Amino acid sequence: MRKVLGIETSCDETAAAVYENERGILSSFLFSQTDIHKLYGGVVPELASRSHLQKINPIVQTALDEAKTKLTDIDVIAVTNKPGLPGSLLIGVCFAKALAYALDKPIIGVDHIEGHIFSPYLTHPEIPFPHICLTASGGHTSIYLVHGFGDYEILGTTRDDAAGEAFDKVAKLMGLPYPGGPIIERLAREVDFQDFCNYPRTKLDNLDFSFSGLKTAVLYDLVSKGAYDLKARKVLKPDDQKLKQEVASSLLVCISDIFKNQIKKALKAHPEVKAVTLVGGVACNKYIRAQCLELCEKRGKQFFVPAPKYCTDNAAMIAFVGNYKAAQGKFSDLELDILK
Ligand code: KG4
Numbered sequence: 516m517r518k519v520l521g522i523e524t525s526c527d528e529t530a531a532a533v534y535e536n537e538r539g540i541l542s543s544f545l546f547s548q549t550d551i552h553k554l555y556g557g558v559v560p561e562l563a564s565r566s567h568l569q570k571i572n573p574i575v576q577t578a579l580d581e582a583k584t585k586l587t588d589i590d591v592i593a594v595t596n597k598p599g600l601p602g603s604l605l606i607g608v609c610f611a612k613a614l615a616y617a618l619d620k621p622i623i624g625v626d627h628i629e630g631h632i633f634s635p636y637l638t639h640p641e642i643p644f645p646h647i648c649l650t651a652s653g654g655h656t657s658i659y660l661v662h663g664f665g666d667y668e669i670l671g672t673t674r675d676d677a678a679g680e681a682f683d684k685v686a687k688l689m690g691l692p693y694p695g696g697p698i699i700e701r702l703a704r705e706v707d708f709q710d711f712c713n714y715p716r717t718k719l720d721n722l723d724f725s726f727s728g729l730k731t732a733v734l735y736d737l738v739s740k741g742a743y744d745l746k747a748r749k750v751l752k753p754d755d756q757k758l759k760q761e762v763a764s765s766l767l768v769c770i771s772d773i774f775k776n777q778i779k780k781a782l783k784a785h786p787e788v789k790a791v792t793l794v795g796g797v798a799c800n801k802y803i804r805a806q807c808l809e810l811c812e813k814r815g816k817q818f819f820v821p822a823p824k825y826c827t828d829n830a831a832m833i834a835f836v837g838n839y840k841a842a843q844g845k846f847s848d849l850e851l852d853i854l855k
């Protein structure tokens with residue numbers, strides 16, 4: 516039996532989890548800093564690091580308590596060491612190294628994106644290889660061909676903004692709070708996900724993504740509707756519910772179409788894949804999930820998404836990766852550094 520403590524502090528969640536190779540996830544606990552960063556319309560790195568420092572000890576302790584596990588019963592410590600905000604990553608990595616040193620236990624550095632790629636296995640251990648994985652969150656949007664645990668290749672990535680970032684930025688342009696994705700989804704549902712504005716579906720020849728043109732198209736649409744003052748950078752119609760619903764719904768349908776186009780292309784280029792997964796914060800979106808499911812069913816492919824709590828940043832996915840890396844003998848050492 517192997518018990519893995521997972522620690523994740525790459526952005527604005529302080530998270531810890533305990534995974535056991537025989538029973539799976541025993542606990543997964545986090546503190547979200549959303550309320551701290553809300554005031555500023557995005558994550559403030561210095562505030563993020565300070566909050567991680569305050570929370571990491573109690574969060575790790577709570578995860579251990581919930582798993583009814585003593586620190587001395589932990590066999591491996593897995594920690595996110597890249598990519599992410601340097602100050603935030605440092606808190607998790609230093610904490611994990613101190614634990615590993617004091618307990619004389621091995622440490623494993625985990626790539627945050629690898630955590631997302633394998634997060635669907637926490638609830639669906641049956642997902643076949645090879646499969647296509649679309650990761651879509653606030654910091655990254657990429658498509659991967661996944662051959663096995665820890666064995667994956669990138670097929671395409673965003674050239675500019677991430678999909679979640681497009682939701683967050685458009686929400687800000689309409690005076691809506693951060694994070695924008697869940698609010699945009701709610702507004703879009705109120706008008707049955709209709710496409711009012713027909714925003715441009717950026718089409719690239721390869722499997723890359725680009726969302727900055729879409730963001731600009733929405734910006735100029737809002738300006739033309741008298742809803743945003745470009746010079747003063749001011750939201751002009753924050754109470755126009757109909758306008759917000761129409762823009763939100765059109766944006767969501769557009770991003771969903773862009774995802775579907777790229778998934779279709781990836782499946783065409785790799786007909787051998789048996790399944791598609793959608794991961795990251797944007798995978799919480801029920802409309803996008805339903806659209807991708809329909810597409811996959813039509814093509815005879817299985818489709819999987821993680822449980823919503825494992826879509827957004829969490830430590831369970833980090834502990835999961837730590838577990839298979841330990842089984843593969845891929846340990847780090849106390850020289851482990853951030854962003855390497
Ligand atoms: O994976 P995540 O928690 O953090 C990063 O690694 O970035 O993803 C956060 C992103 C935010 O941009 C947020 O707006 C988006 O996920 N998001 C959503 C939804 N819930 C969260 N986007 C669309 N629809 C949602 N329901």
Ligand code: ZN
Binds near residue numbers: 627631795796827
């Ligand atoms: Zn993430």
